[in-house]
Amino acid sequence: MCGINRARLGxxxxxxxxxxxxxWEWPTSHLVHxxxxxxxxxxxxxxxxxxxEMDFIKARDDDETANLIWNDSAVQHxxxxxxxxxxxxxxFPGMGEICRKDCLARNMSKMIKCQPxxxxxxxxxxxxxxxYTQFQNYVKELRRKxxxxxxxxxxxxxxxxxxxxxxxxxxxxxxxxxxxxxxxLDKPFLMEGYKFDxxxxxxxxxxxxLRIFLYNDGLVRxxxxxxxAPSEANLSQLYMHxxxxxxxxxxxxxxxxxxxxxxxxxxxxxxxxxxxxxDYDVAKFWGDISELVVKTLIVAEPHVLHAYRMCRPxxxxxxxxxxxxxxxxxxxxxxxxxxxxxxxxxxxxxxxDQKIDYDVKKGVLLNALKLxxxxxxxxxxxxxxxxxxxxxxxxxxxxxMKKLSASSSDWEKQRHTLERRKExxxxxxxxxxxxxxxEEHENLHLGNYRRIYPPDDKLLLEKYESLLxxxxxxxxxxxxxxxxxxxxxxxxxxxxxxILDLLEQCELDDEKLMGKSSKxxxxxxxxxxxxxxx
Numbered sequence: 001m002c003g004i005n006r007a008r009l010g011x012x013x014x015x016x017x018x019x020x021x022x023x024w025e026w027p028t029s030h031l032v033h034x035x036x037x038x039x040x041x042x043x044x045x046x047x048x049x050x051x052x053e054m055d056f057i058k059a060r061d062d063d064e065t066a067n068l069i070w071n072d073s074a075v076q077h078x079x080x081x082x083x084x085x086x087x088x089x090x091x092f093p094g095m096g097e098i099c100r101k102d103c104l105a106r107n108m109s110k111m112i113k114c115q116p117x118x119x120x121x122x123x124x125x126x127x128x129x130x131x132y133t134q135f136q137n138y139v140k141e142l143r144r145k146x147x148x149x150x151x152x153x154x155x156x157x158x159x160x161x162x163x164x165x166x167x168x169x170x171x172x173x174x175x176x177x178x179x180x181x182x183x184x185l186d187k188p189f190l191m192e193g194y195k196f197d198x199x200x201x202x203x204x205x206x207x208x209x210l211r212i213f214l215y216n217d218g219l220v221r222x223x224x225x226x227x228x229a230p231s232e233a234n235l236s237q238l239y240m241h242x243x244x245x246x247x248x249x250x251x252x253x254x255x256x257x258x259x260x261x262x263x264x265x266x267x268x269x270x271x272x273x274x275x276x277x278x279d280y281d282v283a284k285f286w287g288d289i290s291e292l293v294v295k296t297l298i299v300a301e302p303h304v305l306h307a308y309r310m311c312r313p314x315x316x317x318x319x320x321x322x323x324x325x326x327x328x329x330x331x332x333x334x335x336x337x338x339x340x341x342x343x344x345x346x347x348x349x350x351x352x353d354q355k356i357d358y359d360v361k362k363g364v365l366l367n368a369l370k371l372x373x374x375x376x377x378x379x380x381x382x383x384x385x386x387x388x389x390x391x392x393x394x395x396x397x398x399x400x401m402k403k404l405s406a407s408s409s410d411w412e413k414q415r416h417t418l419e420r421r422k423e424x425x426x427x428x429x430x431x432x433x434x435x436x437x438x439e440e441h442e443n444l445h446l447g448n449y450r451r452i453y454p455p456d457d458k459l460l461l462e463k464y465e466s467l468l469x470x471x472x473x474x475x476x477x478x479x480x481x482x483x484x485x486x487x488x489x490x491x492x493x494x495x496x497x498x499i500l501d502l503l504e505q506c507e508l509d510d511e512k513l514m515g516k517s518s519k520x521x522x523x524x525x526x527x528x529x530x531x532x533x534x
Contacts, residue, residue, distance in 0.1 A: 046350045046361040054369050067374050072347055080311040083322045088374050091346065092207055092323045094307035098300040099327075099346040101180045102127050102156040107299050110474050118467060121292050122341045124183040127156070132175045139170045150184040150230040152241075164242060166235040184241075185340060186229050189333040191271075196222040197243040197342060198268060200329040201364045202293055203449060205372060206321040207304045209435075210468075212297055212453040213371065213446075214290060215364050218268035219356070224251040243332070249353075258355050265356055275337075285337060290452040292339050293329055297453070298467050302475040318431035324372055326364065367447030373438075414513055422506045429499045 047070060056068065064082075069089045077093050097103045105125040112119045126135040142149060148168060155163040156178050166184060167173065173181070188195050201215040225240035234240060239251045248254055248264060257263030260270045276282050308323065309315075328348030331339045350365065352358040408416070442451065455461050 046352050046358060046365055049358075049362055050365040050369065053366060068369075074346065077307065077311050080308075080323060085320065085322065087322055088372060089323055090325060092204065092304050092308060092325050093311055094303040094305075095300060095325060095327075095346055097303040098296060099344050100157050101154055101343060102178075104344065105180055107303075107475070111299050111471065114470055114474055115467060118295060121295075121339060123185060126181045128173070128179050128181060129176050132173075135173075135181055136170070150186055150235070152182050152184045154180045154182070156180055164238070164244075166230060166238075166241055168230070168232060168235065184230060185332060185334055187335045188227070189335050189337055190227055191220070191222060193226045194222045194224075195227040195241065195243055195332075196220050197330055197332045198271070198289075198339075199348070200268070200289060200293065200331055201348070201360075202297075202327045202329055203364075203368045203371065204297065204325045204327065207301060207308050207323070208315075208317055208319070208321065210297070210301055210305075210453055211451070212294060213449040214293060214452045215367070216269070216448045216450060217360050217363060219360060220266040220268060220271050221245050222248070222264045222266070224248045224253040224255075224264055256354055260356055260359075263354075263356075265354060267356055267360060280337060285339075288337075288339050289331065292331065292341055294453045294455075294464060295467060296329075296341060296344070298464065298471050301468060302472045306476060316427070316431070318434055324368075326368055363448055367445075367449055370445045370447060371442060371449060373441050373445070411513070415510075418506060418510055418513065422503065422510075425499055425503050425506065429503070432495070432499060 065084070065087075067087060069087065071089065071091060074096060075089055075091045075093070080089065080093055083089060097107055104122075105127050108119060108122050109125070112122075124138075126132075126138075128135070151167050151170065153165050153167060153173070163179075190196075197220075199219040199221060201218050203213040203215065205211045205213065221243050223240055223243050225237055227240055228234055230241065239248055239253070242248070245265065253264075255263040256265075260267035272282055272286075275285060308321075312322070325346065326348065328345035330342040330345070332342055333339055350361050352361060453464065455464070
């Protein structure tokens with residue numbers, strides 16, 4: 001079943017109904033339930049279309065057994081904890097650590113301190129009121145050097161361009177208001193004289209282990225007034241300085257076009273071709289975008305994984321994730337084509353005001369649901385049986401291993417260590433085989449996505465793993481020792497054949513130990529044997 005939370009009505013403050021659920025029948029023998037199209041469905045029209053195309057059927061609103069649940073906002077941890085193993089929900093716990101502007105700024109600041117070279121893709125940022133003094137000191141230093149910069153002020157948890165303004169006279173900023181102040185990037189890459197940003201769509205299918213996919217298309221969203229460097233005279237001209245669609249669509253200069261290469265909203269596939277024909281390094285451009293995305297999600301991973309494990313205690317590492325997330329990364333390019341992260345949307349609009357919206361967003365969702373491999377209804381019983389077996393395994397412990405006592409002999413301790421090692425290897429082998437099966441499905445159903453984490457490039461993977469280790473140390477130092485230990489487990493990097501070799505060696509060691517045991521302990525048995533009478 002699939003649940004879906006009807007979309008926001010917009011800035012009017014209208015209420016949002018709860019989740020609407022869908023059933024996925026297989027084979028499909030029922031017509032897909034028709035949902036009446038209205039303003040309520042406007043911003044989620046593409047979701048509705050994809051749901052129908054995937055043969056989902058609307059279930060009752062009170063049905064808690066849905067295969068897929070779609071929510072317009074963050075999900076409570078209790079809801080994730082209650083999900084059965086076969087269910088999927090479209091948000092991870094803890095993802096707000098990079099999706100709220102203030103949390104993103106705070107977490108990025110910490111990573112910049114320990115990895116300044118790797119995290120140079122976000123503008124200088126201050127969180128008010130906590131960092132008001134630091135900001136004013138920075139402005140004084142600029143004034144001392146006779147430099148002047150423009151800053152952009154944003155609500156800490158705002159969206160759709162509401163409440164954004166540009167300033168140069170920083171003394172007028174209130175000290176006690178809660179908002180974000182960033183250096184304004186005043187030398188952007190321009191398209192036909194207009195400033196623009198990129199909406200990049202990212203799919204996270206799992207946090208345990210982390211798996212990230214980038215959609216190969218997206219949206220180019222342009223300003224609607226020709227760009228000029230900020231000055232006191234034009235600071236209030238938001239159609240020039242802001243690229244938010246929700247702002248620029250109100251300008252009479254906004255151009256709606258049915259093609260991907262004209263108008264105020266264009267496709268990233270067209271932009272990629274534009275870069276290629278203009279002799280820009282397209283491979284480097286996409287490599288830089290991919291690194292920005294992965295490094296940002298590395299900042300989120302300690303928070304997300306910790307929260308997910310708290311919601312799903314006892315679930316073995318590598319198990320199918322009940323959560324996934326489609327994120328909208330907003331990225332701007334400077335005149336050297338370097339990407340800069342503006343913000344991340346955990347509930348990107350799936351509205352279809354134009355044909356280009358329909359084409360791009362439908363592809364994002366349809367390809368994502370196919371990649372997720374959401375199971376059919378007939379798999380529920382098997383998943384419930386696995387969930388019950390896993391609960392019993394946690395209750396009664398691993399296998400049939402006996403516990404050691406204080407009087408255990410050295411031989412018994414050696415055997416116990418060996419048995420524990422075999423259990424660990426068998427568990428890791430099962431995880432690796434499951435991962436191989438998952439990757440086989442992914443490779444067949446990537447559609448227009450490509451996997452950017454874990455990457456195929458070994459050197460790049462080593463760099464990312466080093467950053468992951470630094471992130472865990474930065475954000476969870478002393479609070480998640482087990483996660484740190486797991487990160488450093490050498491078994492994590494082993495392939496199936498390596499683990500099989502280790503298991504074979506364990507069996508050989510076990511045979512030697514048993515042989516050693518019978519030789520050493522054999523005479524003791526004969527001491528107590530009663531001799532046979534003639």
